[in-house]
Amino acid sequence: MTRKITVCFASDDNYAPYMGMAIFSILKNAAPKDACCFYVLDNKISAKNKQKLDALHQTYDFDLTYLPLDEKLFAKCDTKHSNWTLSIFGRYLIPELIPDDKVLYLDCDVMIRGSLWELWQTDLSGYYLAGVPDYNVMQRGRLKERFGEDFKVEEYVNSGVLLINNKKWRDENLFETLLNYSLKNAALLQWPDQDAINFICRKHKKLLLNRYNVMGYLYKPDLFLNHPRFKEILKEREQPVIRHFHPWKKNFFIPNREEYLALMRVSPWADLMPKDDPCVWAWAKMVWRYLWRHPFCFLLPKFYKRWKYRGAACLFLDY
Ligand SMILES: [Mn+2]
Incomplete structure (x- = not known):
């Protein structure tokens, strides 16, 4: 059946x-x-x-x-x-x-x-x-x-x-x-x-x-910090059934992107693979851009909360 x-x-x-x-x-x-x-x-x-x-x-x-x-x-x-x-x-x-x-x-x-x-x-x-x-x-x-x-x-x-x-x-x-x-x-x-x-x-x-529906916003835990299901939401974020994102952008390192690109490589759309800069260089640019926009982020308690609940992998991303 x-x-x-x-x-x-x-x-x-x-x-x-x-x-x-x-x-x-x-x-x-x-x-x-x-x-x-x-x-x-x-x-x-x-x-x-x-x-x-x-x-x-x-x-x-x-x-x-x-x-x-x-x-x-x-x-x-x-x-x-x-x-x-x-x-x-x-x-x-x-x-x-x-x-x-x-x-x-x-x-x-x-x-x-x-x-x-x-x-x-x-x-x-x-x-x-x-x-x-x-x-x-x-x-x-x-x-x-x-x-x-x-x-x-x-x-x-x-x-x-x-x-x-x-x-x-x-x-x-x-x-x-x-x-x-x-x-x-x-x-x-x-x-x-x-x-x-x-x-x-x-x-x-x-x-x-x-x-x-795991969106980028779930990586900004300050948006739902006071939610009664806060801990569960963080757990669900780690095991998405549906991940809702734009992973095909160049140099845009977000959770599950590697998985998407691996799928893309074996799909009929392999020609659309983004041509990322070398990894270290791309990361350096991203961190630099973030610090430029938020020069005093180290002074905000929010920053450390994000670090704790978001993980360093997407700390410097602006959604
Ligand atoms: Mn959408």
């Missing part, structure tokens, strides 16, 4: 290779029983990039469907006065375009390090979605100020990994609610689609473990 897992991405041509890497990592690390079915919201991905993705069919068994993202799909809503590129709202359309009752949406900048089956089985009855708390926006997002005193700051989730209850979105016509809210409140939204999703779904969000 196979276990079907439906995964959705949204990409333009520039991000397509990284989406390919994400799909490759899912297939490579899936359990033998997992049957992955991919949907791609396709914002003009070139034939050349699609061919590279097709190469994965030689090694793995999976379904992949492209769903062209057409701005006409937004015609139902009043978009006349909008300055946004509507494709950033592609996420809202997922339940309209994908017939399944549940779907796992992933950003392109992720690496999957294990089977998604456990995450997939999360029970969503009564919830619009499940996601991982975003401690960065909680701290810096002025959430109460923007969304009212009743808004539960601790339930603000990152929209890079979302398990979506398609059926509930469709039944309650959430697409139109989300889009109309975004267009009406454009000035209020700092992270346009993520803010809108968090506000509109505020009463029906389920929180997932941090290991399903």
Whole structure:
């Protein structure tokens, strides 16, 4: 018996290779029983990039469907006065375009390090979605100020990994609610689609473990130092199932980057390997840049706290 897992991405041509890497990592690390079915919201991905993705069919068994993202799909809503590129709202359309009752949406900048089956089985009855708390926006997002005193700051989730209850979105016509809210409140939204999703779904969000979306912010422990699960969060950070990052940047030494590059080397996208400077030189530059920007960091207790909980490996990184 196979276990079907439906995964959705949204990409333009520039991000397509990284989406390919994400799909490759899912297939490579899936359990033998997992049957992955991919949907791609396709914002003009070139034939050349699609061919590279097709190469994965030689090694793995999976379904992949492209769903062209057409701005006409937004015609139902009043978009006349909008300055946004509507494709950033592609996420809202997922339940309209994908017939399944549940779907796992992933950003392109992720690496999957294990089977998604456990995450997939999360029970969503009564919830619009499940996601991982975003401690960065909680701290810096002025959430109460923007969304009212009743808004539960601790339930603000990152929209890079979302398990979506398609059926509930469709039944309650959430697409139109989300889009109309975004267009009406454009000035209020700092992270346009993520803010809108968090506000509109505020009463029906389920929180997932941090290991399903390990972002760079988890390496800034001062953002969640007072969290009751502080110790557990640090542990989950060490064993990510989904690592959410941009490891393809040149000279950007962050946890799990080596692993990503090793995967890239054996993928159809090996030609995109970043050409790093010699290691010592790159490190020296990074530390120098950090000290230049934070010349008195040694005087701050925060600096030593970071050292303790972050480890020297990423102490000098600015996210
Ligand atoms: Mn992302």
